[in-house]
Amino acid sequence: MTSSAVREADVAAPAAASAPPAGRGRRRGRSDLGWALVFVLPLFAGIALFYLWPIVRNLWFSFTEWGPFGDSEWVGLDNYIELAGDATMGRAILNTLGYTAMLLCGVPLAIYFASLLNRPGLRFANLFRTAFFLPYVAMPAAISMVWRIIYNGDFGILNYALSLIGIDGPSWLSTEGVALVAVALVGIWISLGFNLIILSAGMKGIPVELYEAASLDGATRWKQFTTITVPLLTPSIFFVSVMTVIAGFQVFDLLYALMGTQNPAIDKTQSVVYYFFTNIKTGDNGYAAAIGVVILLLVGIFTLLQFRLQKKWVTYV
Structure with a gap:
């Protein structure tokens, strides 16, 4: 046996011994x-x-009908056929879409505040972030009590401030058309803190070198914001937008706490989830279950649509 063959055998022997069966x-x-x-x-x-x-x-x-004693009967598609012709359900869907659209208007506002809080050298930035975030973690019932006082048509501070400039403010929470806007403003105020925290974290991930290079090229702050900050922040904006749409379709607690069940404008302002609640309260569980399926489909459709559209405007680095 040659010396090279001996060396190969010596190398192969430990490998073969260490290999498990x-x-x-x-x-x-x-x-x-x-x-x-x-x-x-x-x-x-x-x-x-x-x-x-x-x-x-x-x-x-959703395919059953419930009696007063908890007994159920299979009715097939009757609940969905009734939903298709239910004018109240159609109005609730439009209210929910309108509320969600107004809630999305808070995203640009959050981007603006996040850019202000991320300016270099800003003092008490963490304190400001905490102040913005507090409404998001506060109890909705407590927030609603405060805003009901602010919106009160007789002694509310909002109408008092408007009266100082000669404007006679409406009864914000009991006027049809105005109540939904009033509730949406509270929703924007509550969600602003969450959106701001997410967007601030996204801004911190943008390399500082890009701003320095743009500044050397003579780009103004606004030009840097539109050409660097916003394009590189689009993943965070997309996430915030998806969460905002889901929260908009689930709105119930604000409507219930701000307006109550005896409000004259609640029938024209209720959301889909509120309509689901009213049917549960009256014992029409099968019809309410069909509304729940519609809510699930709406959330799924709009979320899928957002994921499809994000390919056209979201920039991933």
Whole structure:
């Protein structure tokens, strides 16, 4: 045997000795898969129990009609056919779309405030961020009580301020057409803090060198904002927009706490979720379940539409 063959045999022998048998490798792979399932299974079980099962159960209820004693009867598509001709449901959908559109108007406002809070050398920036974020974590009932006093048509501070400049303010929460705008303004104020935190974090991820290079080229602050900040911030803007649309379609607590159930304008201002609540309250659970399915479809359609459109305007670096 030549010396080169001896060396090759010496190198191959340890490698062959260290390689595990084929059967042992397969057993180890199955063991790793088993442990992975052990750790992932509780998560999947929670999702199935608290998310998927209620959706399936609600879908089943939407094809039934419930009696006064909790007994149900299969009615097929009758609830959906009735929904298609329900004028109140159509008005609730339009109110929800209008509220969501007004809520989206708060996104540019959040971008503006985030750019101000991210200016170099700004003192007490964290204090300002905390002040903006507090309404988002506060109890909706407490916020609504404060805003009901502000919006009061007789002694509210808003109408008092308008009277100083000769304007007779309306009864904000009980006037049709005005009430939805009043509720949307509170919604914008509440969501502003969350949007501002997300957008501020996105701005901090933009390299400072880009602004320095643009400044050397003579770009003004506004030019830097429109050509650097906004394009590179579009992923954060997209995320905030998706969350805002979902929150807009789920609006209920503000309407309920601000306007109540006896408000004369609530029938013309209610959202889809509020209409769902009124049907649950009257015991029409099958019809309410059909409304819940419609809400799920609306949220899914608009979210999918946003994901499709984001390819045209979102810039990922």
